[in-house]
Amino acid sequence: MKSHQHRERIARSISWGHWFTFANIFLALLIGSIYFLSANTTGSPLALFYTVVSWLGHFAFLPFAFFIVLLFPFCLALPYSRILRAIGAIVGSFAIFALLLDAVFFHYYQFHLNSYALAQLATDAEKWLSGGSFVLLIGLILSFLSIFAIQLLLTNVTWKKLDSLRNMRSLRIFPAIFISAFFISHSIHIWADANLFRPITQQDDLFPLSYPTTAKSLMSRHGWIDISNINKHTNALEQSPQTDLRYPVSPLLCARQSHAEPTLVVAFDKLDQEQVAHIQSALPQLALYSGHFIGHPQTEAGFFQLSYGVSDLYQTSINQQRRIPVFAQTLQELDYPVVWQRSANLDSTLLPTALQGQIAAVDSPLSPHLSMRVVFASTQDFNYVMARVQEFIQRQPKGRVYLTAVTPSTAPTTQRQAQLPITARLSVPLLTRNVTIYPERQLASLHDIVPTAVSRYMSCVDKSTSYSNGQHLNSPVSGYPRATSIAPNIYLFEPLKTSVLTATGDVVVFDNQGAELAGQQPTASALIQGLNELQRFTEAQRK
16 A cells, blocks of 8 residues: 555656656746847748747756656655745746856856856956946745746646646647647758768857757768768858858947047068167157067968958958958048058058059059058068158158058967067067057957048047047056957967967967966956957848
8 A cells, every 4th residue: 555655656756857847948948038148040941940949959858867867766755745846946046046147157258157157257247337236136045936936836836737737728838839849940950960961050059058959960971961061061161251240340430539640560571670769769759669569370360350450250251251450441531541552562462452542552652642542562661661651750840650560570380389489479560659558558469450540530429439449558457358260260469478360279378488288277357358350240140
């Protein structure tokens, strides 16, 4: 008799666990709908259908998996209603709370919940509101208590109404829907992965704890796909950037600055130490920036970054679309046209595609011009170009001058090669005149020249964030942390270390002396901020 009662108690406990999990599936689906705000289906009906069925299948599977792993053993070992309901409420509360927190975090940062998510949320909360981290803590506590109250309600309702729920045949269709959605979504992903269909495969990290089936090797063994052909297309896809460009981020709303002095920007392909010393001797009016000014090992990419003020991640897309720098278009409308010139021996194919048709030869002497003049120069024309710079300084005593090189004179061929710190290996000289640089600015890059120079001619509502990754050189910041793309790698510069994120996903961290720091990782908050900044001009970026 007692054995029969025990089996009956276990059966009832398991049945309750199923219905409690069923209720949490709908709660998970409700929270999971937040991820739709970050989904990028690129207008594909199939991708949209995949997102919906994946949402149904995935957020039905998660609560069921939690039930099997965390609640089912207690149903067998402790089939007592009060104990089970307490355990169920606690487990459900933590699981749903973690899901809600992940959904909110992913919506703002495009990253799933991890060990440093709360620290990043607290940091940003302080930026949004003084004392914001305390408000955030209160909000988290209240959210958890609300979820705990809901879980207590669900545990009690499902237990008390268990007999009624068992008799509700209309609800039996839902398990079939969830199971079908789960298998359909994985089947679609197998096809998309085999055919490199990006609108679907790019959603692989949309949902938390999502590991869609790929099965390339299985399909190849059965002869359904040619694995060599897949690898060939995969390599081609990896070599062809697929950036969905959003440049500018928003229309520029700018007002004309009156009484602006002319600006001369001279960018050599590279400058060695002897040439820099010659410049300082011949033109003592130019001040050499004492911090690290980051260039680019590739001349073409360096000229691009200086011309547009954006990362080389967008170089291919902007060149293919032949986009003129948006700040130049706005300056033209404000009657401050930008003049683009190059020296005689500079290969014009190194310059951005949209500018090649506008480039003129450097005239002698430089013609009068009240706006920006950008001169791309080869070191072969060093003496000629420097003579033009000297003429400009003599004719325009109040004019602003930026003189730099885009490529380090001793650019490393491998990331582990030299004994110098990475910042020193990537640094290029920057000499300026009549340009105020924040005294404590320790790090700057080619991106920063455009927003600094343009600010003298127009004042924009959102400053330079709509058209540049750069920071004004006189902004009251040290420059750290800073992320920059040097394709195919991403460099994260911090005060005490530099991290290199390779295209294969590896991370190598170096100290300020250039020594590798084994086992070290970049600071999480700096990494998130840096990656978000680099992705600001993509359609998927939503922060």
